[in-house]
Amino acid sequence: MMPLLPILLLLPFQSTWYVDAGATAPGNGSVFSPYTRIDYAVAQPSTVKGDTVLVLPGLYTDEVVDFLGKDLVVRSNGGAAVTTIQAPQGFTNPHAAVIFRGGETAAAVLEGFTVVTGGGELHTINWTSSIHEVGGGVYCSGASPTLRALHITRGYSRTFAGGGMFFDASSAVVMDCNLDGLGLTGALFGGGIYAQDSALLIGGTSISNWESDGPGGGLYSLDTDMHLVNVVVRNNVTFTGRGAGVFAAGGTLRLTSCEVIDSHSGDIGGGIHCSASLFEAQNCRFANNFTGGDYYAGGAIYDTSSRLRLFGCEFEGNRGQFGGAIYTTSNDALIEDSRFSANKAVVFATFVTCGGGVWCSGAAVISRCTFVENEATEQLSRGGAAIHGPAIVDHCTFVGNLAIPGQPSTFNGLGGGSLTNSIVLDASGMSLAVADVRYSLVEGGAPGIGNIALDPLFWGAPDDLGLLPGSPCIDVADPLAPLDPDGTRADMGAFPFDPYRCDVACTGPIGATLCTGVPNSSGARAHLQAFGSTAVADDRLVLVVNGVPTQQFGFFIASRYAGLQTLGGGSQGLLCLASPVLRFDRDILTDRGTGVVAYRPRPNAFPQGTVALPGEHWHFQYWFRDSNPGPTSNTSSAVRILLQ
Numbered sequence: 001m002m003p004l005l006p007i008l009l010l011l012p013f014q015s016t017w018y019v020d021a022g023a024t025a026p027g028n029g030s031v032f033s034p035y036t037r038i039d040y041a042v043a044q045p046s047t048v049k050g051d052t053v054l055v056l057p058g059l060y061t062d063e064v065v066d067f068l069g070k071d072l073v074v075r076s077n078g079g080a081a082v083t084t085i086q087a088p089q090g091f092t093n094p095h096a097a098v099i100f101r102g103g104e105t106a107a108a109v110l111e112g113f114t115v116v117t118g119g120g121e122l123h124t125i126n127w128t129s130s131i132h133e134v135g136g137g138v139y140c141s142g143a144s145p146t147l148r149a150l151h152i153t154r155g156y157s158r159t160f161a162g163g164g165m166f167f168d169a170s171s172a173v174v175m176d177c178n179l180d181g182l183g184l185t186g187a188l189f190g191g192g193i194y195a196q197d198s199a200l201l202i203g204g205t206s207i208s209n210w211e212s213d214g215p216g217g218g219l220y221s222l223d224t225d226m227h228l229v230n231v232v233v234r235n236n237v238t239f240t241g242r243g244a245g246v247f248a249a250g251g252t253l254r255l256t257s258c259e260v261i262d263s264h265s266g267d268i269g270g271g272i273h274c275s276a277s278l279f280e281a282q283n284c285r286f287a288n289n290f291t292g293g294d295y296y297a298g299g300a301i302y303d304t305s306s307r308l309r310l311f312g313c314e315f316e317g318n319r320g321q322f323g324g325a326i327y328t329t330s331n332d333a334l335i336e337d338s339r340f341s342a343n344k345a346v347v348f349a350t351f352v353t354c355g356g357g358v359w360c361s362g363a364a365v366i367s368r369c370t371f372v373e374n375e376a377t378e379q380l381s382r383g384g385a386a387i388h389g390p391a392i393v394d395h396c397t398f399v400g401n402l403a404i405p406g407q408p409s410t411f412n413g414l415g416g417g418s419l420t421n422s423i424v425l426d427a428s429g430m431s432l433a434v435a436d437v438r439y440s441l442v443e444g445g446a447p448g449i450g451n452i453a454l455d456p457l458f459w460g461a462p463d464d465l466g467l468l469p470g471s472p473c474i475d476v477a478d479p480l481a482p483l484d485p486d487g488t489r490a491d492m493g494a495f496p497f498d499p500y501r502c503d504v505a506c507t508g509p510i511g512a513t514l515c516t517g518v519p520n521s522s523g524a525r526a527h528l529q530a531f532g533s534t535a536v537a538d539d540r541l542v543l544v545v546n547g548v549p550t551q552q553f554g555f556f557i558a559s560r561y562a563g564l565q566t567l568g569g570g571s572q573g574l575l576c577l578a579s580p581v582l583r584f585d586r587d588i589l590t591d592r593g594t595g596v597v598a599y600r601p602r603p604n605a606f607p608q609g610t611v612a613l614p615g616e617h618w619h620f621q622y623w624f625r626d627s628n629p630g631p632t633s634n635t636s637s638a639v640r641i642l643l644q
Helices: 004-010 038-043
Strands: 016-019 052-055 058-060 073-076 083-086 098-100 109-111 114-116 121-125 130-134 138-141 146-148 151-153 159-161 165-168 173-175 178-189 193-196 199-203 206-212 219-222 225-229 232-234 246-249 252-256 259-261 272-275 278-282 285-287 301-303 308-311 314-316 326-328 333-336 339-341 358-360 365-367 370-372 392-394 397-403 418-420 423-426 436-438 458-460 464-467 527-532 541-546 553-559 562-566 574-577 596-599 617-627 631-642
Touching (some): 016 038, 038 052, 121 165, 527 617, 541 617
Parallel strands (some): 058 083, 098 138, 165 193, 193 219, 199 225, 232 259, 301 326, 333 365, 365 392, 392 418, 418 436, 527 631
Antiparallel strands (some): 562 574
């Protein structure tokens, strides 16, 4: 007979422990006799590092799941929709639902639960040096767990800080979670999340409907390096505090592809209040955030960070007294490739308002941005519906920004600031009060070198501010500015001219190719395509030919009829149109050194007084000079368009 010990060593060790609220207590954790409580399963000596606690669907009430320093995976079998961990409710027995305070690492995982918050755990808050109840849902101190696919919801109790989650000295990862405060006050500070002295990565998560008495309705970050990726911060409120969406003081705050929307602060910073060493947002949207009463600034963002960096962001419909979208005092602020629309500086009581889009006290650099229909229209406004403050503005486009009469409606530089390589179309009255304006298109004109006052020819303002072919803003910006992406002299405005650009209704290329061009001196066959709209009423048809020899002149031709013949006279091209042929030779074109030529034929102004009508077929082709090898001419392929 084999001794008992070797037999035991041959038996497999159990590493997955089962929990079922509907089983018979206490159980042994096997699939046939599950435990009935999660906290009991985790606390068993047989449950060790690396094990999995698999929880079957059900409601698990009065749970305080302390991981006890064990790197376990506690996972629901059916997901958050059917599996709930509920902390003890009420004020007589305050606890968090889940606790990490034993040095747990990223291998400690909580996944797939609805967590109903409780009164939290006792903990010292840094800036008060006092002990308070914190972390109603998840309490994490000195640990770095992974929290995934959780639905955190407000229970009966509230806490001092971190109604949903609390982190101290932690490096946690929060992924694909939903924190919903149900429109109730979750905490005095940080209704949804409170973090101090930590480094947090939060991704794919929603933080919504939280309220706090003080700062940080959705999220409060103190001396923490916080990175939010694909996070939605929505409909959060502070009654008297700052930063209804996010409050960050110290550390760093980074947002990537996030939304901060519909949040209301009772103080400054309707969406975000940040005083970090670095505040960076990339490809984010800030919409419909607003501040509270008297003298409260920064509808979307109130920033006093050491460095502010905003790239590719959208600000729409935000409201604040100073800076409807952004208020910043940073001396190192950079805002690029962003859009500001319908933001408003609003007045409260008898205070002055200004800066519907951006209010800055330092020389913020604002580049490649658009400002559309922002307002500073209250009686005491000092203007600057788009920008107020001595900003350095380059390659921006301003359309329809509005301030009260007598105040600069677009940009009030306060006697300083500069505007270069930009386009300003004003809604009314004086548009600028800026010390230095150069190489810009300004409606009504502006003194300064290189400035013009013409129709910029947009695709379709205010929605599409790209430049149409023939725009006077093409190739006329500061000759010392960096070249545009196509290698030509810089254009005015936020968007360099793109011959292939379509408006919002474009599905191009449109039309049908008729014939193939003959190779020219570049070795290519010039190929013609049409973009834009076939509707005559839209007046947005653009012809683009590529593969032409560089630095050669040409013009477009058109006919209602197709044909095919040689041009004769030594030309190497084919004429793909039949008589009568119209020549747009009043508009002599060049490729600008790019090998591409773009043109916008106007249906109501074809050559010889011809008007193109809906229902007609029109055929277009490009004729150009060439040298192949001697002086000659050539043509592109042709395209047929049915006008609508």
